[in-house]
Amino acid sequence: MIHYSLVCDKSHKFDGWFSTAAAYESQKTRGLVTCPICLTNAVDKALMAPAIGRAGSERVSLSIGHPQHAQLREAMVALRNKVTSEADYVGDKFAEEARKIHFKEVDKRGIYGEASREEVAALVEDGVDFMPLPSIPEEHN
Numbered sequence: 001m002i003h004y005s006l007v008c009d010k011s012h013k014f015d016g017w018f019s020t021a022a023a024y025e026s027q028k029t030r031g032l033v034t035c036p037i038c039l040t041n042a043v044d045k046a047l048m049a050p051a052i053g054r055a056g057s058e059r060v061s062l063s064i065g066h067p068q069h070a071q072l073r074e075a076m077v078a079l080r081n082k083v084t085s086e087a088d089y090v091g092d093k094f095a096e097e098a099r100k101i102h103f104k105e106v107d108k109r110g111i112y113g114e115a116s117r118e119e120v121a122a123l124v125e126d127g128v129d130f131m132p133l134p135s136i137p138e139e140h141n
């Protein structure tokens with residue numbers, strides 16, 4: 001499996017896992033690589049920001065072979081869809097917005113977005129009660 005950081009034409013960033021680089025190219029050519037936020041297939045590999053230059057060594061948690069793999073995967077997709085359809089997407093401003101909500105500077109509302117490792121660590125330190133959203137690998141048919 002290889003992991004790509006992807007971005008759509010509306011600048012939504014998301015992760016994609018593919019069996020091979022060729023599988024990514026093939027799925028992209030057939031329009032099967034879609035943004036999980038706006039569902040467009042106008043996506044491309046994101047350029048790595050200089051600040052995350054060590055992204056190649058970044059580890060992610062993965063699982064395979066659970067007897068209920070298919071159901072669990074479906075539940076993760078449902079969970080992700082529930083959050084993304086009922087909350088506001090704030091992109092890279094997640095940490096900033098989450099902090100405002102936590103410290104009651106703005107009215108409480110559901111948001112989701114992305115944060116760097118450093119921002120996540122700072123949020124945990126501040127006692128902000130947030131949760132990770134599952135990144136769903138592409139289905140291989």
Ligand SMILES: [Zn+2]
Pocket residue numbers: 008009010011012035036037038039040
């Ligand atoms: Zn998008």
